[in-house]
Amino acid sequence: MTPAVFVVDDDDAVRASVLNLLAAEGYDARGFAAAGAFFDVFDAFSGTEGLGTASCLVCDMHMPGPDGLEVAAGLARRGTGIPIIFMTGFGSIPMSVQAMKAGAMEFLTKPVAPEALLAAVRDALAADQAGLAARRELADLRQRHASLTPRERETMELVIGGLLNKQVADALGVSEIMAKTHKRKVMEKMGARSLPDLVRSAERLHITRTRSR
Template identity: 45%
Template structure:
């Protein structure tokens, strides 16, 4: 992901705007993709590359603010930069409250837009990194047995081996053995690491991660 060329999407029904932005984006070393309508953009599969969306407010069919709602739900890692020729305060407030990176009124300078794009792409890169980390944690967690998941939840909650064993009805030695396998499978260097992982996975009580077993 880190070596992939960032993609800057543009959705604007003005062909002259699309062409000028495409040239500007390409000159910065990013990959431009332009669309005349929201429906065309939505037909594009989600990318696992740092990206952002430059979006005109007024579009045929689905307008920019409505498209923003879908992007916020389906492509959370993609910041939006709004551009418009006739923005007003309520429109700007609505877009920003919904999470827009920036709201620019035409005409705006190239430098202002490029600065907004850089910030948006950095936000996207961080969001994708977090998503990949969570997916990796979920994959490792899925490799644990039911009992190991229970032990992980209890150990990560701060309970000593003796208490974990008492709650699960197993010996302290067995708890230690399970804990060792959990540390290995989760690639945790310390209990502190395991606690952080459990927090990211939102583990709580052992009863919520696996059914009781021997």
């Protein structure tokens, strides 16, 4: 599929120039003047199309409303991990350090040379291509977890917290046989072959462990 490059910059002229450059290279370039509009589109993209399409973000550091660092933080909360290329007209060493800590692959100072931007985009898309399998696995885990009943989710939290079958039964107020049944269903639905497998899946989903009642 055609790689997607998202461009977030409140400067209409800069945004149009970057989009034209990317489109000329054959990329699916999508432009936004503000972070909110970008996230509205990106959330839908990452849930379906993005599972099979490499993508990256070219983002201005200084914008009204959420700035570049806040956009990076928003992506981090979503767990997407797509590569970010920051652009700024006011570059400095402390700012570049901030950008890299926020997960940026590249930090470019405006006016950005077309060759430098295209090279950064190529590297970012190559990196994201390698992460597509991980994103698909995470999407599958989320679907599996969504298929659990409320009681099964409760059981999962207790099990990954290290509770034994009898302790799980006591916490749920059910028989030990019923607790084992819930646990077996959780393992089957989550595709876990062992308790460590289940724990790793829970960690990827940021599920909190319940250790006791």
